[in-house]
Amino acid sequence: MKKLRIAWGITGAGHYLRESYAVMGELKKEGHSITTFVSRAGEEVSRMYGLFDDLKEISDGTYLNEIFLDSAQGASFPKIGRFNLKRYDLFVLTPATSNTVAKIVFGIADTLVTNCAAQAMKSDVPCLIVPVDQESDVVSELPYTLDRSRCESCAECPPKAACPGEAIQDHIDLLKCQGCGTCVDLCLHGAISGGDPVPLTIRQVDARNTRMLAEMEHVQVISRPKRLLETVRKM
Incomplete structure (x- = not known):
C-alpha cells in the first residue's frame, strides 16, 4: 500500500468528531503522513470533547505532519500553497x-479549511469529504x-x-472546557453530564x-469517517 501525504x-462539528479522530489515528499507524488543518470552530469543539491533545500524537510537528490552526494563520493562509x-x-x-459544505459548493474560500478545499481542487488533488448533514437525520453528542x-x-x-480549565462557574464555559469529564463523578448532585445523544x-x-x-x-463524498x-487503502 502506498504511503500517502494527507x-x-x-x-x-461534534457529530463524527470522535470517529474522525479514530480514523486519523489508524491511518497514521499505517504510515501515512498527516498534516492537520483546523478551523477556529474545529479547534474549539475538539477541546470541548477532550480530543485536541490527541492531534499532537497524530501530527507530531515534523514536516508534513504539522498542525495548522486557523486561529494562528494570516489572512492569506500561506501554508495552503503546499x-x-x-x-x-x-x-x-x-x-x-453544513456551513463549510455550503462555502465549498458556492466557491467561498475565506477560512483555512475552505481554502484548503479550493486549492486542492485547483491543483487536481483528490478530495474525500464527510459532510455531517447528508440525506438522513443524525444523532449527535452533547x-x-x-x-x-x-x-x-x-x-x-x-x-x-x-476543573483544569477553570471552566465551571454557575455554568460550564465550553470555550474553557477541556472535555476531560472529571467534573461528572465529582458532582454530589449529578448536575453535570456529557456525551448525551441529541437527535438532529x-x-x-x-x-x-x-x-x-x-x-x-x-x-x-463519503458517508461516514x-x-x-x-x-484510502485502495489508493
Whole structure:
C-alpha cells in the first residue's frame, strides 16, 4: 500500500468528531503522513470533547505532519500553497459542517479549511469529504453541560475545584472546557453530564448542498469517517 501525504481538515462539528479522530489515528499507524488543518470552530469543539491533545500524537510537528490552526494563520493562509506545489496526495475533510459544505459548493474560500478545499481542487488533488448533514437525520453528542435545576450551588464545589480549565462557574464555559469529564463523578448532585445523544433533523438546503458537493470535480463524498479507511487503502 502506498504511503500517502494527507492534508486533513477538521471543522466545528461534534457529530463524527470522535470517529474522525479514530480514523486519523489508524491511518497514521499505517504510515501515512498527516498534516492537520483546523478551523477556529474545529479547534474549539475538539477541546470541548477532550480530543485536541490527541492531534499532537497524530501530527507530531515534523514536516508534513504539522498542525495548522486557523486561529494562528494570516489572512492569506500561506501554508495552503503546499497544494499548488504538489506536496499532498490527498485532501480529507471530516467532519465537514453544513456551513463549510455550503462555502465549498458556492466557491467561498475565506477560512483555512475552505481554502484548503479550493486549492486542492485547483491543483487536481483528490478530495474525500464527510459532510455531517447528508440525506438522513443524525444523532449527535452533547458536550458537558450543567443542569441548573439540579445544582445546589455548594459553597465548596468539588467539580469547580478540580476543573483544569477553570471552566465551571454557575455554568460550564465550553470555550474553557477541556472535555476531560472529571467534573461528572465529582458532582454530589449529578448536575453535570456529557456525551448525551441529541437527535438532529437535516435541513433540505443542507442535503441539497451535499448533493451538489458530490457533483464537484475531484470530490468524493463519503458517508461516514470509518468508510475512509477502505477508500484510502485502495489508493
